[in-house]
Amino acid sequence: MRHSISLSLLLAVFWLLNSGYYTPLLLFLGAVSVALVMFISHRMDMVDHESQPLHLTLRIPGYWLWLLKAIILANVDVVYRIWRGNSSISPTRFVLKASQRTDIVKVIYANSITLTPGTVAIDLEGDTITVHALTRKAVEELKSGVMERRVNLLEL
Amino acid sequence: MEIMIDLLLNIGSGILLILGGFFCVSGGVGLLRFPDFYTRMHAAGVTDTLGAGLILVGLMLQSTHLIVLLKLILVLLFALLTGPAASHALAKAAMHGNLKPLLYRDKSTR
Numbered sequence: 001m002r003h004s005i006s007l008s009l010l011l012a013v014f015w016l017l018n019s020g021y022y023t024p025l026l027l028f029l030g031a032v033s034v035a036l037v038m039f040i041s042h043r044m045d046m047v048d049h050e051s052q053p054l055h056l057t058l059r060i061p062g063y064w065l066w067l068l069k070a071i072i073l074a075n076v077d078v079v080y081r082i083w084r085g086n087s088s089i090s091p092t093r094f095v096l097k098a099s100q101r102t103d104i105v106k107v108i109y110a111n112s113i114t115l116t117p118g119t120v121a122i123d124l125e126g127d128t129i130t131v132h133a134l135t136r137k138a139v140e141e142l143k144s145g146v147m148e149r150r151v152n153l154l155e156l
Numbered sequence: 157m158e159i160m161i162d163l164l165l166n167i168g169s170g171i172l173l174i175l176g177g178f179f180c181v182s183g184g185v186g187l188l189r190f191p192d193f194y195t196r197m198h199a200a201g202v203t204d205t206l207g208a209g210l211i212l213v214g215l216m217l218q219s220t221h222l223i224v225l226l227k228l229i230l231v232l233l234f235a236l237l238t239g240p241a242a243s244h245a246l247a248k249a250a251m252h253g254n255l256k257p258l259l260y261r262d263k264s265t266r
Binding site for chain 2: 086093122
C-alpha cells in the first residue's frame with residue numbers, strides 16, 4: 001500500500017512539474033494518466049520495495065553526497081589520464097565480491113561502480129561483480145573496500 | 157544589491173559552463189584516443205557525469221523560473237540514473253559478444 005501511494009505521488013509531482021499548466025482539463029488528464037500508469041504497473045507486478053525503496057529514503061541522501069565526491073575525484077583522475085595519453089593507463093579486468101545481503105543494495109553498489117568514471121561493472125552474478133577498470137589505481141581503490149563499506153551502511 | 161547578485165550568478169554560471177565544456181571535450185578526446193571499446197567507455201563516463209552535471213548546474217544558475225530549475229534538476233537526476241544502466245548494458249553485451257578487452261601487463265612479467 002505504501003509503495004502504491006509513493007508511486008502515485010511521484011507520478012503526480014512529475015506530471016505537475018513537466019506540464020506547468022494548472023487548468024482543470026489538464027489536471028484531469030494528469031489524474032487519468034497517473035491512474036493508467038498505476039494500473040499497468042500493478043498488472044506488471046512492479047510496485048514493491050525494489051521499484052519504491054522507501055526504506056532507504058533517510059540514508060540515501062548521505063550516500064549520494066559521498067558518491068558525488070567520489071565521482072568528482074574519479075573524473076579528475078580519468079581526465080588527467082586522457083590528456084597524458086595511453087602510457088598512463090593500465091586496463092584491468094577483475095572479480096569483486098559483493099557482500100551485500102539485499103539485491104537492491106547490490107545493484108546500488110554495481111551502479112555506483114559504473115557511474116564512477118574509470119570503473120565499469122560488466123557483470124553481476126550471485127555475489128560477484130566483474131569489473132573493468134581503466135587503471136591499477138582504480139582497482140586498488142575498489143579492493144580497499146571504501147565504497148563497499150559506504151554502501152553497506154545503507155543496509156543496517 | 158540585486159545587480160551584484162545577478163553578476164555573481166552570471167560569473168558562477170559561466171565558470172561552471174566552461175568547466176563542463178572542458179570535461180565534455182576531454183571525454184571526446186579520450187573516446188578517440190583510448191585503445192579499445194572498454195577503455196573508451198570510461199572516457200564516455202566523464203562526459204556523462206561531470207560534463208553533463210556541470211553544464212546543467214551552470215544552466216540552473218541562469219534559470220529565472222522555479223519550474224525551469226526543477227526541470228533541470230529532473231534532467232540531471234535522469235542522466236545520472238540511466239547513465240550507468242546504459243553503460244552496463246553496453247559492457248555486458250560486448251563481453252557476451254566475446255569482445256576481449258585489451259589488458260595491461262607488467263613489463264616485468266612479459
